[in-house]
Amino acid sequence: NAGVTQTPKFRVLKTGQSMTLLCAQDMNHEYMYWYRQDPGMGLRLIHYSVGEGTTAKGEVPDGYNVSRLKKQNFLLGLESAAPSQTSVYFCASRHNAGRETQYFGPGTRLLVL
Amino acid sequence: AQTVTQSQPEMSVQEAETVTLSCTYDTSESDYYLFWYKQPPSRQMILVIRQEAYKQQNATENRFSVNFQKAAKSFSLKISDSQLGDAAMYFCAYRSAGIWDNNDMRFGAGTRLTVKP
Numbered sequence: 256n257a258g259v260t261q262t263p264k265f266r267v268l269k270t271g272q273s274m275t276l277l278c279a280q281d282m283n284h285e286y287m288y289w290y291r292q293d294p295g296m297g298l299r300l301i302h303y304s305v306g307e308g309t310t311a312k313g314e315v316p317d318g319y320n321v322s323r324l325k326k327q328n329f330l331l332g333l334e335s336a337a338p339s340q341t342s343v344y345f346c347a348s349r350h351n352a353g354r355e356t357q358y359f360g361p362g363t364r365l366l367v368l
Numbered sequence: 369a370q371t372v373t374q375s376q377p378e379m380s381v382q383e384a385e386t387v388t389l390s391c392t393y394d395t396s397e398s399d400y401y402l403f404w405y406k407q408p409p410s411r412q413m414i415l416v417i418r419q420e421a422y423k424q425q426n427a428t429e430n431r432f433s434v435n436f437q438k439a440a441k442s443f444s445l446k447i448s449d450s451q452l453g454d455a456a457m458y459f460c461a462y463r464s465a466g467i468w469d470n471n472d473m474r475f476g477a478g479t480r481l482t483v484k485p
Binding site for chain 1: 372377405410411412413415418459463472473475476477478
């Protein structure tokens, strides 16, 4: 049982390049989330999904797209990376029952030059 | 929208002593959850303790306990017998319990805790 895993752990991009971050969970969770963490600002929600085939915008969705084709995977895409997207990205998941705890992945550090 | 405020960017404590981290939040809802997460240098987010708003009793987990004041919208974390391994960034978080919401979490900006030997 690996929990929530994220790929890659670290990546450097040039402005304008694209990339996809992969989040996978093996706990059969319905809800999945993508957050970004910037210094002094805590975590902010980018996009989320309440089930396979569904996605929705969070607090800071601009410049990102997501897909949830399979229940266990949640992909975060950057079509044209900008230096403002330099951040640490966290994926999280949980069951859809209200009392359930949210589990986080180890994070992906992204540097956009 | 709900907001979470941690007014202490940094705190320090002597090993074996007690420290309290502060958190306040703003919400118009009556049913919600509150959490404290620990983030060590590894960056992994680790759940320390959680509190359901409908419970009057304060949650405790070994050396960690909370002081939940619903009317004041305050949720502080007390760490007793501090250990070197407690040094980390601590985040307070809020989550709505409503079924109409996506139930995402709102985080405070964090408090960096240093433990002195």
